[in-house]
Amino acid sequence: MQFTSARELVRLMRSGEVSAREVTEAHLAQIERTNAKVNAIVTLVAERALEQAAAADERLASGAETGPLHGLPVAHKDTHETAGILTTWGSPILADNVPRRDELIIERMKAAGVVTLGKTNVPEFAAGSHTFNTLFGATLNPYDTERSAGGSSGGAAAALACGMHPIADGSDMGGSLRNPASFCNVAGLRPSPGRVPSWPARAAWATMGVQGPMARTVGDLALMLSVIAGPDPRSPIALETPGGTFARPLDRDLRGLRVAWAPDLGGRAHADPAVIEVLERAVKVFSELGCVVEEACPDLRGADEVFRTLRAWQFELALGSLPADKLKKSLTDNIEVGRSLTGPDIARAEVLHTALFHRVRKFFERYDVLLAPVSQVVPFATALEYPAEVAGRQMLDYLEWMASAYLISATGCPALSVPGGFTPGGLPVGLQIVGPHRADFAVLQIGHAFEEATHHADRRPALAE
Numbered sequence: 234m235q236f237t238s239a240r241e242l243v244r245l246m247r248s249g250e251v252s253a254r255e256v257t258e259a260h261l262a263q264i265e266r267t268n269a270k271v272n273a274i275v276t277l278v279a280e281r282a283l284e285q286a287a288a289a290d291e292r293l294a295s296g297a298e299t300g301p302l303h304g305l306p307v308a309h310k311d312t313h314e315t316a317g318i319l320t321t322w323g324s325p326i327l328a329d330n331v332p333r334r335d336e337l338i339i340e341r342m343k344a345a346g347v348v349t350l351g352k353t354n355v356p357e358f359a360a361g362s363h364t365f366n367t368l369f370g371a372t373l374n375p376y377d378t379e380r381s382a383g384g385s386s387g388g389a390a391a392a393l394a395c396g397m398h399p400i401a402d403g404s405d406m407g408g409s410l411r412n413p414a415s416f417c418n419v420a421g422l423r424p425s426p427g428r429v430p431s432w433p434a435r436a437a438w439a440t441m442g443v444q445g446p447m448a449r450t451v452g453d454l455a456l457m458l459s460v461i462a463g464p465d466p467r468s469p470i471a472l473e474t475p476g477g478t479f480a481r482p483l484d485r486d487l488r489g490l491r492v493a494w495a496p497d498l499g500g501r502a503h504a505d506p507a508v509i510e511v512l513e514r515a516v517k518v519f520s521e522l523g524c525v526v527e528e529a530c531p532d533l534r535g536a537d538e539v540f541r542t543l544r545a546w547q548f549e550l551a552l553g554s555l556p557a558d559k560l561k562k563s564l565t566d567n568i569e570v571g572r573s574l575t576g577p578d579i580a581r582a583e584v585l586h587t588a589l590f591h592r593v594r595k596f597f598e599r600y601d602v603l604l605a606p607v608s609q610v611v612p613f614a615t616a617l618e619y620p621a622e623v624a625g626r627q628m629l630d631y632l633e634w635m636a637s638a639y640l641i642s643a644t645g646c647p648a649l650s651v652p653g654g655f656t657p658g659g660l661p662v663g664l665q666i667v668g669p670h671r672a673d674f675a676v677l678q679i680g681h682a683f684e685e686a687t688h689h690a691d692r693r694p695a696l697a698e
Contacts, residue, residue, distance in 0.1 A: 234259040235396030236693065239305055239453040242399060246293065246304045253293070253304030257286035257348050260306045263697075264350070264397045270378060270696050273391035274308050275369040276319045276352040282306060285348045301460055301480070303346030307398050310389055311352040312359050313444075314433075315339050323355040323366035326559050337432040337468070338402050338444050338461050345460040350398060353388030358552060359404065360564050362412040362608075362635050363619060364388055371615050374416055375694035376661055380612035383413030389447050390417035395697040399448065400457045406442040406544060408607070408638025411650035414447060415607035415663025418655075418692065420680065421447040422454050423641075423648045425671045429461045430468030436550055437469050441543045441642060449690055451651060451681040455479045458673070472671070479674060483681040488523030490679070492516075493600040495530035501537070502637040503624040504609040511654040511662040512606055518686050519604070531596035531603070535585035536643040537636065542582035544639075545571035563618070563631050586643065590670075593644045597669035602679055606637045607650040607663035641665065647673040651680040652689035661689075 234256060237245070245251045261279050268274050289304040309315050312322050314332040316339075321327045335343060343349070354372045356364050364387025365371035372387045374380040375394040382391040386403030390413035393401055403410045405423040414421030426440035446457035456479075463476035494516045497503045520526050548564070549571025557565045596603075609623045619631040628634050641648045646667050653664030664683070668676035684690060 235263040237399070238450055239399040239448060240456055242305060243301070243303065253286040253289035253348065254283065256304060257282050257306045260350065260398055263395065267395040267697055268397065271373045271375055271382065271391045271395060272370055273353055273372050273382070273388040273395065274351050274397060275311060275354045275388065278318055278349065278351050282348050282350050289346060289348060300345035301456060302342060302400070304348060305346070305399055306348045306350050307342065307400060307402070308350040308353045308389070308392055309339055310386055310401070310403050311355045312385070312404060313339050313402060315349065315352065318349065318352060320352060321368055322359065323357045323368060325368060326555060328368055337430060337465060341461050342402060353386070353392055353401065355386070355388060356384045357561050358564060359385035359409060360567065361385065361619065361631055362408055364413070365615070373615060374612045375696060376418065376659060377612065378696070379615060380660070381416060381615050383416035383608070383612070385409040386421070386447060387413045390414055390419050390421070393417065393419045393447060393449055394694055400453055401447040402444065402461070403447050404442060404444045405642070407540065407632065407642055408635045410445050410447055411607045411638050411648060411663065411665060412635060414650040416612045416661060418652045418661035418690065419447060419449050420451050420454050420652065420690065421445070421650045422458065422673070422677070424458065424462065424673050425472065425647045426645055427468070427470040427472040428647070428673055430465045430471035432465065432467040434468070436547060439543070439547060440470065440645060441540065441547065451649070451677055451684050452483060455483055455677050479677070483678050485678040485682055487519070487679065487682050490519070490524040491599065491601045492519050492524045492526045493529040493603045494526055495528070495603060495605045498605055498637060498640055499530035499533055501533055501640060502606070502609055503626060504606045504637065505611065505624050507611055507656050508606050508609065508662055511656060512664055515653040515664045515683070515687070516604055518683060522682060522686060529600065531644070532592045533589070533640050535589055536640040539582050539586045539589060540639045540643040541632070542574065542578060546574055546579060547571070589644060593646065594670060602676070603667040605641070605665045605667065607665040609634055609637050611656055611660045611662065637665070641667055646670060647676045649676045649680045651684055654687070654689055655692065
């Protein structure tokens with residue numbers, strides 16, 4: 234039951250073939266069996282979960298209306314405020330923080346009927362794409378426990394890969410949904426800004442950071458997106474499209490689809506040969522599905538400066554008042570960069586951001602979809618903070634190795650990480666599927682077609698079986 238899809242679990246519970254309590258008990262048993270091996274779930278509320286599952290069964294039996302996620306057990310990302318449950322952001326500063334309220338994404342999931350299992354591990358304040366912190370330690374990759382699970386939604390991805398929960402919530406500024414999905418052979422969607430509105434938010438007009446879904450299949454991603462997407466008056470950038478739009482069938486004939494393949498994003502994100510070797514095989518699948526595939530890339534000039542400037546500004550805004558001596562160095566370095574920014578620096582980033590949007594918009598007049606690596610490397614050793622070298626090139630800092638993800642963040646386009654295959658050594662590699670502005674549903678359809686043709690997501694880590 235722990236690897237049954239979310240959609241199928243919902244069907245089974247509604248038909249009375251299994252109960253929500255049975256589903257929750259099965260996932261709690263899987264957590265007990267596998268979590269110590271990977272350290273994915275860092276706060277567990279098992280008794281509370283069983284009480285919620287029992288209440289879910291009673292509600293279903295009463296004939297009362299139930300939500301699309303009714304009875305599904307989920308552990309929430311430890312950066313998402315969850316009422317009554319320890320929420321630490323992976324930081325000693327918030328080691329005892331128990332919120333009194335749910336933030337919007339949790340509010341929507343609870344309204345849709347989820348059973349809360351606990352919280353999943355993150356790097357300190359979600360900074361970096363390698364999940365480790367001094368409170369809980371590192372989350373390990375289920376396919377090789379000497380390697381990273383990625384981040385910042387690394388705990389969520391590892392828990393999915395191990396069958397601890399069927400869907401997960403996460404967030405993504407520079408790849409925090411996509412990179413761990415790639416490293417753990419699951420699917421993660423960075424939605425268009427405003428697709429999944431955020432509340433509370435100090436900078437509610439900001440678009441670089443988004444929240445979104447993670448799951449083992451694209452169909453389950455769409456199910457979750459149907460719940461967490463949609464307008465909300467508390468978010469000034471919330472898109473008006475109802476979430477239920479994403480509950481439609483994903484089946485689509487890809488014949489004639491115009492596909493661009495950008496293995497190094499125009500020379501701006503060189504990947505290890507092991508990654509490219511796997512993804513070149515993946516790209517051939519699109520040709521076999523009848524797509525017209527060409528090597529091409531949008532002009533991403535300025536994307537690096539846009540991302541780094543706006544990220545540093547947001548880090549200073551969010552974390553600048555915290556005691557620097559209690560934060561990891563990479564965080565304090567970013568905060569200092571943000572503190573040093575001037576008005577003209579921010580203005581230049583916004584002008585570059587606008588120009589980038591229009592160049593990418595024109596690119597998608599010629600192509601329907603862009604394919605690229607999610608991550609430039611395969612999962613790396615857990616002992617490293619980040620890969621210091623990629624494809625023979627020294628990295629400037631802990632961000633540069635994520636350029637294949639964060640350059641796409643700067644475009645504002647929806648981007649999906651879908652299992653793309655494995656290296657000869659058995660390490661997962663994710664394929665990034667990027668669509669035009671706000672074309673989230675089309676991206677899900679294309680990812681679903683690829684998933685159905687390849688079945689890479691069916692390969693489970695040995696420790697979870």
